[in-house]
Amino acid sequence: MSKVRSARRVSAFADSVFGEMTRLANLHGAVNLSQGFPDFEAPAAIKDAACAAISRDQNQYAPPYGTRELCEAIAGDFSRRHGVPIVADEQVTVCCGSTEAMMAVMLSCLDPGDEVIVFEPFYENYGPDAILSGATPKFVRLREPDWAFDPAELGAAFSNRTRAIVINSPNNPTGKVFSRDELQVIAELCQRWDAIAISDEIYEHILFDGRAHIPIASLPGMAERTVTTSGLSKTFSVTGWRVGWAIAPASLTGGIRKIHDFLTVAAPTPFQDAGAVALTMGDEVYAALAAGYQAKRDLLMGILERQGFTCYQPGGAYYLMADVRPFGFASDAEFAHYLIKDIGVATIPGSSFYIDPKTAPPTVRFCFSKQDETLREAGRRLAKLPCSAEL
Numbered sequence: 475m476s477k478v479r480s481a482r483r484v485s486a487f488a489d490s491v492f493g494e495m496t497r498l499a500n501l502h503g504a505v506n507l508s509q510g511f512p513d514f515e516a517p518a519a520i521k522d523a524a525c526a527a528i529s530r531d532q533n534q535y536a537p538p539y540g541t542r543e544l545c546e547a548i549a550g551d552f553s554r555r556h557g558v559p560i561v562a563d564e565q566v567t568v569c570c571g572s573t574e575a576m577m578a579v580m581l582s583c584l585d586p587g588d589e590v591i592v593f594e595p596f597y598e599n600y601g602p603d604a605i606l607s608g609a610t611p612k613f614v615r616l617r618e619p620d621w622a623f624d625p626a627e628l629g630a631a632f633s634n635r636t637r638a639i640v641i642n643s644p645n646n647p648t649g650k651v652f653s654r655d656e657l658q659v660i661a662e663l664c665q666r667w668d669a670i671a672i673s674d675e676i677y678e679h680i681l682f683d684g685r686a687h688i689p690i691a692s693l694p695g696m697a698e699r700t701v702t703t704s705g706l707s708k709t710f711s712v713t714g715w716r717v718g719w720a721i722a723p724a725s726l727t728g729g730i731r732k733i734h735d736f737l738t739v740a741a742p743t744p745f746q747d748a749g750a751v752a753l754t755m756g757d758e759v760y761a762a763l764a765a766g767y768q769a770k771r772d773l774l775m776g777i778l779e780r781q782g783f784t785c786y787q788p789g790g791a792y793y794l795m796a797d798v799r800p801f802g803f804a805s806d807a808e809f810a811h812y813l814i815k816d817i818g819v820a821t822i823p824g825s826s827f828y829i830d831p832k833t834a835p836p837t838v839r840f841c842f843s844k845q846d847e848t849l850r851e852a853g854r855r856l857a858k859l860p861c862s863a864e865l
C-alpha cells in the first residue's frame with residue numbers, strides 16, 4: 475500500500491453530520507437550525523474591546539497559557555460564583571476554544587488502554603478526543619423524557635480501567651441540566667474508582683426556569699479531581715473567536731499546558747483581551763442571556779408542538795430534541811433530509827448523537843440560538859408539514 479495516504483487513526487472517524495446538514499441547508503435554501511451558533515450580534519462592549527486591542531497592536535503571540543488579565547478574570551469569575559478558590563497562575567489554561575481545551579485535557583490525562591465514560595446522546599467530539607488519546611470511550615445512556623441515567627448502569631460502567639468521565643451540563647444535544655443528586659452519584663463513583671471528572675460547562679449561563687448552574691468541581695472532594703472546560707463562544711455569542719479554557723487542579727494543569735503549547739501555542743491575543751472585559755461585565759449580562767434564550771425556547775417549542783412534534787423541554791443550552799415518530803418516517807435521518815429538501819428547515823438527526831444510531835430514539839435536534847424572525851420563518855415553513863392526523 476502506498477504511504478501517501480492518511481494515517482490509520484483517521485479512518486475511525488466519520489465525516490461530521492453538522493457540516494453535511496449545513497451544506498444541504500445552503501443547497502436547498504433551508505433555514506439552518508442545525509449547527510449551534512447564533513445568527514445575531516455579539517455585545518457591543520466586547521466587540522469594541524477586541525477592535526481596541528487590535529488597534530493597540532495586540533497582534534502577536536499571547537503568553538501560552540493565557541494573558542494575565544484573562545486568566546485572572548476566569549479564576550475570579552469561577553471563584554466568586556461557585557465558592558471554589560482558583561489560583562490563576564496554577565490552574566487556568568486558555569486554549570483555542572473549549573474544543574481545544576477538551577482535546578488537551580484528554581491527551582494529557584488519559585493513557586492508552588484507559589477507559590473514559592461518556593453519556594449518550596453525546597456532543598460529537600468526546601468519542602474522537604478519547605480515541606485520539608488512545609483511550610476507549612464507554613457509553614452510558616441518558617433516557618428521554620428527562621434524559622436521566624440509571625445509577626446502577628453508570629455504576630456498572632466504572633472499573634479499575636476507568637480514568638475519567640465526561641459530563642456536559644447544561645447538555646448538548648438534550649438540554650438536560652444535571653441535578654445536584656445526579657452530580658453527587660457521579661462524584662461518589664469518581665472518588666470510589668479514583669477517576670477524573672471532565673466537565674464541559676460551555677452552556678453554564680444558559681439555564682431556564684430558575685435553574686442554577688452547579689459545577690461538579692464545587693461538590694465535596696471534587697475540586698482536586700475535576701477539570702472544568704468552558705469558553706466565550708456560547709455566553710457571548712462569539713463562536714468564531716476561539717477562546718476557551720480549562721480550570722484544573724495544579725497537579726493536572728502542567729500536563730494540559732504542555733499539550734496546549736504544542737497544539738496551538740496560544741489563543742488569539744485580541745480576543746483574550748476582549749474576554750477579560752466580557753467576564754467582568756456583571757451578572758446582569760448572564761441573566762439577560764438566560765432570559766433571552768428561555769423566550770426563544772418557548773417560541774420554538776410552541777411552533778413545534780403546533781405542528782405535531784413531541785418536544786423534550788430543555789432546561790438549558792440552546793437545543794431542543796423533538797420526537798419525530800408522529801410523522802411516520804422510517805428513520806430520523808430520512809425525516810431530517812425530508813425537512814431540508816421539502817420543507818426548507820435544517821436540523822440534526824438525533825441518532826447521530828449515539829454510538830449505534832439504530833438503537834437511538836427517533837428524534838431531531840433543533841438549535842434555537844437564532845433571531846426570533848429566523849425561528850418564525852422556520853415555523854412558517856414547518857406549517858407545510860402534514861400533521862400526524864393527516865398521515
Ligand SMILES: Cc1ncc(COP(=O)(O)O)c(C=O)c1O
Nearest residue numbers: 510571572573597646705707718
Ligand atoms: C457541548 C459543547 N462543548 C463544546 C463546544 C465547542 O465550544 P468552543 O466554541 O468553545 O470550542 C460545543 C459547541 O457546539 C458544545 O456544544
